[in-house]
Amino acid sequence: MPEGYGEFEVDIAALMRSSLPAYFDGLNAVPLLTEYIAEIPFQAQGAYLLLLNGTIVYVGKTDAQAGFRYRLTRHFHNVQHRQHLDPADVSFKAVRVFVFNMFDLETMLIEEYTRVASLRPIWNTSGFGSNDPGHRRENQDPALFDVRHPVDIDREIKAIDPGTHEILAVLLRLKDLLPYTFRYEADGPGRQAWRQGHADMRGHDMTVPTGPQTTRSILQAALNAMGPEWQATVLPNRVILYKEDTTYPAQVEAFRANP
Incomplete structure (x- = not known):
């Protein structure tokens, strides 16, 4: 040197x-x-x-x-x-x-x-902070964090004023409000199809009951309005609403319109 x-x-x-x-x-x-x-x-x-x-x-x-x-x-x-x-x-x-x-x-x-x-x-x-797996990938194994701490759809929320509302308007509000992923079926093309929803939601009304509201109670009211062909499925990290009759391997629960 x-x-x-x-x-x-x-x-x-x-x-x-x-x-x-x-x-x-x-x-x-x-x-x-x-x-x-x-x-x-x-x-x-x-x-x-x-x-x-x-x-x-x-x-x-x-x-x-x-x-x-x-x-x-x-x-x-x-x-x-x-x-x-x-x-x-x-x-x-x-x-x-x-x-x-x-x-x-x-x-x-x-x-x-x-x-x-x-x-x-x-x-x-544990998979904490992982991205949403995307549309129709609900058969993937859930992250360990989500298994330990699945979403709670019975947590009280302030979402929609009681009364009669268009179904799509209620679901859009719920999607915007929830801290976890909420996805529903849409019949239009493109990544923004969720904004237009499904024909069973557009122009059709549902009744939001009075009293405390939860994700479960709002989805149940929507299902009752849309009919028995629709299913709400709770997965460890998200909730989906599709016109289907499907059991997912990792689902926490699924429910339909009240008989």
Whole structure:
């Protein structure tokens, strides 16, 4: 090596491994609520932790396409209306990291927290946060998170004013309101066919009863109006409404119009 010349290399991965978990430890977790998520700078990217009753259950990272707000808001919705899971018990920590594209930050943190706790964060191996599998893929095996915490269609919601409404209008409102996927059969072409629904929904009315409302009660009223050929099926992570008579391997339950 020439005199007066040297080479210095910073091992970013080793530095992150030794420093970032300690930095996370110094942060206070806050509830996984939209008002806290909204306070994070819009374009901020980095790593985050989800905690359940103070225990780390999920390690995630953001990228250029999806920052903290997008990912944490998605997780916020994903823990709502789930059996055996109180959203109030879920909190998060987020750290903006300005240089991390050259190595897998998420994997590094998972490995480090697994080493410290001798247990991998449980939601990282459960399919938590997976994308909706899409139309007519209901025969796929459900994610472990969804099996442990299936959607709760008996949770009280404030959806539709009691009275007579077009069926499609009610289903559109329900689709917009629910924190989990709700899909129904549509008879039009294209990805936006759900906006037009099915002929049995358009221009046909249903009665929304008075009293407390749940996803179950609204769907039951819709089924009663559409007739016995329609079936509502509850799967671990979503609800579907199709004109069919089908039993799905992973279904939690299915119901039809009252006789």
